[in-house]
Amino acid sequence: MLELKSVDAGYGSFHALFGVSLDVKAGEAVGVIGPNGAGKTTLMRVISGLIRPTKGSIAMQGTDVLKTPAHKIVELGIAHVPENRRLFPRLTVEDNLKMGAFMPAARAKFAQRLEFVFDLFPRMKERRNQMAGTMSGGEQQMCAIGRALMSDPKLLLLDEPSAGLAPVVVQQVFELVKRIRSGGLTVLIVEQNVQQVLQVVDRAYLLEAGSIRASGSAEAMLKDDSIRQAYLGV
Amino acid sequence: MLEIFDIYLLEAVINGILLGGVLALLALGLNLIFGVIDVTWICYAELVMIGMYGMYYMVQYFGMSYYAAAPIAILLVAALGALLHFLVIAPLLDAAPINQLLATGGVLFVLQSFATVAFGIDFRNLGIRLPILAMGDMHFSYSRLLAFGAALVGMIAVYIFMTRTFTGTAIRAISQDRQIMALMGVDTKKIYIYTSALGGALAGLAACLLVLQYDVHPFVGLSFGPITFLICVLGGLGNFVGGFVAAFLFAEIISLGGLFSDLEWGYVLAFAFFILMMFIRPAGLLARRS
Amino acid sequence: MNQRHILIAVIGAALVALPFVYRDPYHLHILVLILIWSFAYTSWSVMGRFGLVSLGHGGFMGVGAYVTVLLWNHLGISPWLGIPIALVCAGALALVVAYPCFRFRITGHYFALVTLALSGIVLQVITATRDYTGGSLGYTPERTKGSHILALQFDDKVVWYLIALGVWAAGLLIWHWVDRSMSRYAMEAISEDEDAAAAAGVNVTFEKLRITVISALMTALAGALYGQYQMFISPDTVSGIAVSLQMVFAAVVGGIYVALGPTVGAIITILLAEILRIGFGTKAVGWDNLVYGVLLILFIIFLPKGILGSLLARLKSPTKH
Numbered sequence: 001m002l003e004l005k006s007v008d009a010g011y012g013s014f015h016a017l018f019g020v021s022l023d024v025k026a027g028e029a030v031g032v033i034g035p036n037g038a039g040k041t042t043l044m045r046v047i048s049g050l051i052r053p054t055k056g057s058i059a060m061q062g063t064d065v066l067k068t069p070a071h072k073i074v075e076l077g078i079a080h081v082p083e084n085r086r087l088f089p090r091l092t093v094e095d096n097l098k099m100g101a102f103m104p105a106a107r108a109k110f111a112q113r114l115e116f117v118f119d120l121f122p123r124m125k126e127r128r129n130q131m132a133g134t135m136s137g138g139e140q141q142m143c144a145i146g147r148a149l150m151s152d153p154k155l156l157l158l159d160e161p162s163a164g165l166a167p168v169v170v171q172q173v174f175e176l177v178k179r180i181r182s183g184g185l186t187v188l189i190v191e192q193n194v195q196q197v198l199q200v201v202d203r204a205y206l207l208e209a210g211s212i213r214a215s216g217s218a219e220a221m222l223k224d225d226s227i228r229q230a231y232l233g234v
Numbered sequence: 235m236l237e238i239f240d241i242y243l244l245e246a247v248i249n250g251i252l253l254g255g256v257l258a259l260l261a262l263g264l265n266l267i268f269g270v271i272d273v274t275w276i277c278y279a280e281l282v283m284i285g286m287y288g289m290y291y292m293v294q295y296f297g298m299s300y301y302a303a304a305p306i307a308i309l310l311v312a313a314l315g316a317l318l319h320f321l322v323i324a325p326l327l328d329a330a331p332i333n334q335l336l337a338t339g340g341v342l343f344v345l346q347s348f349a350t351v352a353f354g355i356d357f358r359n360l361g362i363r364l365p366i367l368a369m370g371d372m373h374f375s376y377s378r379l380l381a382f383g384a385a386l387v388g389m390i391a392v393y394i395f396m397t398r399t400f401t402g403t404a405i406r407a408i409s410q411d412r413q414i415m416a417l418m419g420v421d422t423k424k425i426y427i428y429t430s431a432l433g434g435a436l437a438g439l440a441a442c443l444l445v446l447q448y449d450v451h452p453f454v455g456l457s458f459g460p461i462t463f464l465i466c467v468l469g470g471l472g473n474f475v476g477g478f479v480a481a482f483l484f485a486e487i488i489s490l491g492g493l494f495s496d497l498e499w500g501y502v503l504a505f506a507f508f509i510l511m512m513f514i515r516p517a518g519l520l521a522r523r524s
Numbered sequence: 525m526n527q528r529h530i531l532i533a534v535i536g537a538a539l540v541a542l543p544f545v546y547r548d549p550y551h552l553h554i555l556v557l558i559l560i561w562s563f564a565y566t567s568w569s570v571m572g573r574f575g576l577v578s579l580g581h582g583g584f585m586g587v588g589a590y591v592t593v594l595l596w597n598h599l600g601i602s603p604w605l606g607i608p609i610a611l612v613c614a615g616a617l618a619l620v621v622a623y624p625c626f627r628f629r630i631t632g633h634y635f636a637l638v639t640l641a642l643s644g645i646v647l648q649v650i651t652a653t654r655d656y657t658g659g660s661l662g663y664t665p666e667r668t669k670g671s672h673i674l675a676l677q678f679d680d681k682v683v684w685y686l687i688a689l690g691v692w693a694a695g696l697l698i699w700h701w702v703d704r705s706m707s708r709y710a711m712e713a714i715s716e717d718e719d720a721a722a723a724a725g726v727n728v729t730f731e732k733l734r735i736t737v738i739s740a741l742m743t744a745l746a747g748a749l750y751g752q753y754q755m756f757i758s759p760d761t762v763s764g765i766a767v768s769l770q771m772v773f774a775a776v777v778g779g780i781y782v783a784l785g786p787t788v789g790a791i792i793t794i795l796l797a798e799i800l801r802i803g804f805g806t807k808a809v810g811w812d813n814l815v816y817g818v819l820l821i822l823f824i825i826f827l828p829k830g831i832l833g834s835l836l837a838r839l840k841s842p843t844k845h
Contacts, residue, residue, distance in 0.1 A: 048417055070416035080417045088410040091403070098403050103419035107400055151419065274633050276579075276640060325825050332577045335636055336776065337824045339579070339769045343817030346766070350810030452810075456765060460644030463637040471633060498652030505645040508638075512624035 001026045001186055002047065002078075002155055007056035009039075009046045016042040017053070018210045024155065029177070029187040031201035031218070033194045033231065039210040040190040041083050044159045047188075048080035049073040060155070075103050077154035081161065085144040089133025093124055093143055096132045100150030109152065117146040120179070138169035145176065156180065158189040162196065174200050194231040198222050242493060245372040250489030251482065252378040255385035256443055258481035260462045262389060262474060263436030269409045269472035270429040273323055273334040277342035279459030281318075281434060284345060285311040285441025286450040287353055293360050300362060308438035315434020316427050324426070342455075349452035357449040364446065381443035388439045389478075392432070405429055409472065461488070461501060464508045483507075539689055543682040552681040558787075558794050559688035560750050561774070565786030566695040567742030568771040570702055571735045573780045575632075575715040578736070579768040580621065580639030581743045583646035586763025587614040588744025589751035590650060590657060593665045596675070598656065603676040607748045614744030615737050617642075626732045629718065640765060647764035662758030665751065676752045684753050691749060692787070695742060699783045702738070707731060743771075766813070773820045779833025788832040 006019040016039040024030045032040055045051045047058060049070035058065040060076045068076060079100075087096050097117060101110045118125040121142045127135060132143055141161055148156060158177065162170040170193065177200050181187050191197035198204060198218045206214040206227065214224070221227055264278050275281075285307050292303035322341055326334045364376035396402035404420050405428070415422050448454065465484050469476030484504050491500030543552060568581050591610035595601040601609070621642050625635055650657050657663050668675045678684055702708055710731045713721035722728045751757040760766065770793070778789030797812040804811055827834055 050413065050416060069421070071419050071421045074417065074419040082414055082417065086411055086414045088407045090410055091407055095403050095406070098400065099407050099418045099420075102400055102404060106419075147418075268633075274637060276637070322821055322825075329824075329828065331632055332575065332636065333824050333828055335633060336577070336772055337821050339772065340817045340820030340824065343766070343769060343773075343813050343820065345817075347810040347813035347817060351814060355809070456644060456647070460641040460765070464641045467630075467634050467637050471637075496652050498648045501648045502645055502652070505641060508641070509620060509624060512628060512630070512638075 001028075001061055002188065003057075003059045004047070005057045007043075007046060007053045007058065009042055009051055009053040011042075011051070016210055017046065019056070020207070020210070020212055021056075022205050022212065022215070024186060024188050026154075026186055027184060028203065029181045029189065029201040031197045031204035032188070032190045032207050033192070033197060033204055033221075033227075034207035035231075036192065038207045040207055041159055042210075043207065044080060044082075044157050044188075044190055047157060048078055050080075074151055074153070075105065078157065079148035079151050079153035079155070080157040081144050081148045081159060083159040083163065085140050087132040087140055087144055087147070090131055092129050093132055093135070094128040096143055096147050097124070097150050100147035103151060106151045110150075113150050113152060117149055120149070120176075121146055137165050138172060141165065141169075141173055142176070145180070149180070153185070155186045155188065158187065158191075160190060160192065162191060162193045170196065194227070241371045243490075245374070246489045246493040247486065248372070248374065249378065250486035252374070252382040252485075253489055254482035254485030255382035256440055257458070257462065257465060257485050258478050259385040259388055259436055259440050259443075260458065261465045261469065261477035261481045262392065263433045263440070264462060264466050265469070265472055265474055265477045266392075266405075266429060266436070267433040268466070269474075270405055271319070271323065271426050272331065272409075273338070274463075274471070275318070275338045275341075275433070276335060276459075276463070277318075277338045277345055277455075278433075278437060279455030279462060280342050280345035281311050281314055281437040282441045282444065282458075283349060283450065283452065283455040284314060285438045286445040286448075286454065287349060287358075288438075289442055289445045290358050290360060290450055293362070294358070300360070304439075304442040307442055308435050311438030311441060312431040312435035315437065316431040318434070319427055319430035323430070324423070346452050346455070353452065355452060357451045359449045360445055362446065375447070377446035381446060384439065384443055388436065392436070395432075401425070401428060405432075461504060464504065468508060468511055536693070540686070543685045547682070549681055552685055554794065554798060556681065556684050556688045556753060558790050559685070559692040560746055560753065561794060562787040562790040563688070563692045563695040564743055564746035564750075565771055565774045565778070565790050566692075566699055566783075567739050567746060569775045569780040569786045570699055570742065571739040572772070572775055574711040574735065576732065576736065577632075577636045577772070578639040578739070579636050579765065579772065580642035581739070581771050582643035582762075582764045582767035582769075583639075584614045584618065584740040584743040585747035585750075585767060586643075586646045586650060586759065587617060588747030589757045589762040590663070590747075592748040593663060593751050593757060594656060597663075597666050602674050603748065603752060604674070607676075607745065610748055611741050611744050614740050618737050618740035619733065622733055622736045623729075626729045626736075631718070640768065643763065643765050643768045647759045650759045650763060658758075660759055662756055662761075664756050667755070677755070688749065688753070691745065696783055696787075698738065698742065702735070703783070707735065711735060769820075770816070773816055775830075776828075777819065777823050777830055779830025779836075781829065782833050782836055785830050785832045789830070792831070 002024040004020055004022050006021050007017055008015070008019060009017040020043060032043060034040055042051065046053050047065070049065065049068070052066065060078060063076055065073060065076065088099065097114060101107055101113055106113060123139060124143060124146055127139065132140065135143065161173050161177070165173065174196050177187065177189065189197060189201060198221055201218050203217050204215065204221045205212050214227070260278070264275065268274055288307040288310050289303055292298045292306060293300060318341060322337050323334060326337055367374045367376060367379065396406055404425055408415055408422060408425055412422065461484060465480045466477055469480035487504045487507050488497065488500035491503035564585060568578070571578060588610045591613050592603050592606040595606035595609060596603055621638065625638055630638060651659050668677055710721065710726045713724065713726055714728050714731060718728055747762050750762060774789030774793045775786045777792055778787065779785030793816065796815060800812045800815065823830070829837060
């Protein structure tokens with residue numbers, strides 16, 4: 001579905017990604033793990049067009065992402081839940097969800113998508129008229145995921161969904177990810193919380209210092225000694 | 235003696251409210267532009283001036299009816315607002331904010347002198363005399379009532395647009411997080427153009443209303459431009475509610491000040507009040523400053 | 525460095541000697557105007573270069589011009605005393621408006637808009653007090669017969685040329701003095717990051733106020749001299765938003781970060797206005813400002829450092845880029 005080939009990217013003179021290649025197949029859940037500053041967020045931003053790579057290619061179902069204007073990429077079926085959620089704090093929950101359905105194709109199905117998201121997160125239905133910035137971190141994360149789902153995407157990019165959340169809430173968020181992917185959605189998830197993420201994904205890549213250092217099935221990664229030592233603390 | 239004075243006072247208070255409607259409309263337009271695009275159009279009142287000339291020519295030269303001319307004038311100024319953004323602001327979006335402000339100062343020069351060159355410096359009016367409404371011993375001109383009503387309708391329309399439509403929601407969202415708008419599938423450039431056109435349309439509406447009450451000349455913008463800026467600063471730039479409240483506050487000061495002296499002194503009083511307010515309630519001013 | 529001093533002395537001597545050699549009254553008139561306006565534009569850039577973009581200088585200029593003439597006409601106070609009084613008024617006005625602005629951290633957009641309103645208000649006051657000031661029709665100082673030192677009225681343009689030259693040179697000296705002083709470092713720190721400057725022990729409010737008052741006083745002096753020289757002032761020529769913007773425009777065109785930038789701006793704008801006036805005659809009304817406006821926009825978009833600023837930058841570092 002999504003294919004990155006030797007992508008280089010950075011901010012100004014600072015290089016963040018070096019020759020990253022990865023692919024995500026339809027229906028899969030894929031994780032990217034690695035330490036802080038490894039370039040995980042940059043990778044997500046490159047896919048959704050917030051940053052343009054200096055080298056390499058990105059294709060979504062055969063369409064060249066790099067030739068698509070940033071605001072059209074969501075129309076290819078890529079929805080990005082950014083790091084730190086980035087809700088519009090002074091808009092209501094419903095208005096935030098509305099923004100997720102901004103593109104013409106999604107507007108037509110707005111009522112139907114809203115119902116879908118409210119089914120998935122009944123909490124959001126209760127809070128639909130509340131300012132998004134006044135909710136708890138976990139609720140905000142639900143709202144952010146809901147906003148991304150409003151566009152009826154084929155591929156969901158999740159950037160550190162567990163960051164800054166209480167352990168109980170982290171558990172809930174990963175439960176959610178499981179439910180979302182059981183609905184047939186393809187998921188690419190970036191996480192520092194390696195233990196948890198490897199429970200929900202099929203495959204994972206290890207990103208260190210801007211390069212892919214290892215990849216394999218979630219089970220294989222969990223058993224890998226070097227990963228266990230570096231990230232699981234065993 | 236006291237009774238007559240009371241009546242004048244009440245008349246001035248009500249006239250102040252009526253004036254406040256139009257000022258609130260202008261403040262809304264300016265706040266909208268600032269809130270979304272983060273620039274201040276200091277030529278905003280000059281857009282109104284152009285709209286007033288548009289009305290004057292359509293009504294006086296082409297013999298159009300006032301109500302037929304008004305929508306065209308609104309569209310004209312809306313187009314002018316979009317053009318202003320496209321030609322002047324868009325190339326400066328990454329420049330220092332103060333440069334954007336100064337460039338619109340250049341536009342102020344251009345519009346004023348364009349009007350001087352094209353229309354001359356004579357004072358012109360529509361020649362429409364609306365009746366005066368007498369209520370007891372008080373007198374209110376229909377033009378002011380109409381202006382107040384239309385300004386209110388205009389503001390309600392903007393409110394509905396901003397809350398009910400996707401584009402309106404995007405306009406509100408963009409000032410809260412500019413970078414991620416692309417993730418929503420929003421083309422910020424387009425939203426900027428729409429916002430500029432909407433800001434222009436509000437100036438156009440104000441022009442249609444002001445031309446009923448005031449003569450138009452190339453420098454007419456100077457008589458309400460500064461007061462609009464004070465309103466926006468006092469209410470907090472980009473803060474719609476603050477601007478609305480401040481507009482009525484200032485309108486009352488101008489109207490009551492004008493009761494005791496000339497209208498110009500009303501403006502001076504408003505400025506003095508503004509300086510005073512900055513000492514007393516600076517936090518209100520800084521509410522939305524980053 | 526010595527060479528530079530000699531160069532300045534030679535140019536200075538040549539400028540002083542000029543009217544004794546060349547006395548064409550029209551050209552002298554233009555030169556006097558250029559010098560007075562250069563001084564006004566220089567005074568704007570004294571604060572403008574630190575990011576304190578004031579659009580209220582039309583107000584200060586109007587106070588300088590009108591207070592001086594009003595005192596002379598109504599109370600018979602000589603401009604020699606009237607000008608200092610006018611300067612005090614302008615300085616007080618600057619303090620009253622700027623103090624709350626700086627105290628409560630009103631900067632950038634906000635400061636520009638507040639000061640913009642100030643110049644609008646001064647214009648309104650002049651118009652409103654039309655019984656004393658002649659309103660929008662303008663105002664003339666009462667004439668004494670011939671030149672009169674006490675009344676600061678001189679028929680001889682050479683005298684005015686020398687006065688204007690002196691004041692202009694003084695303006696440049698003040699610019700340099702600020703440029704060399706500790707204030708400059710303080711102000712640069714403030715314009716970069718106010719909080720950091722305050723943390724480093726800079727008294728932010730005081731430094732800004734000092735620069736603003738200096739700038740306002742200079743501008744008021746320019747207004748007073750303009751009124752005495754032209755023997756006619758009107759709200760539109762010495763006050764209001766248009767005059768404020770004109771100052772910004774000339775300073776930006778010339779370059780606000782170099783001492784002679786505003787002077788170059790004055791030369792360009794005044795010559796432009798004169799050429800348009802001669803070329804179009806009375807039809808020129810409005811055209812000069814139209815051209816100004818377009819040029820201002822183009823300069824800000826394409827040459828934000830100004831003509832002289834860009835030229836010097838290019839001369840200084842031809843190797844860079």
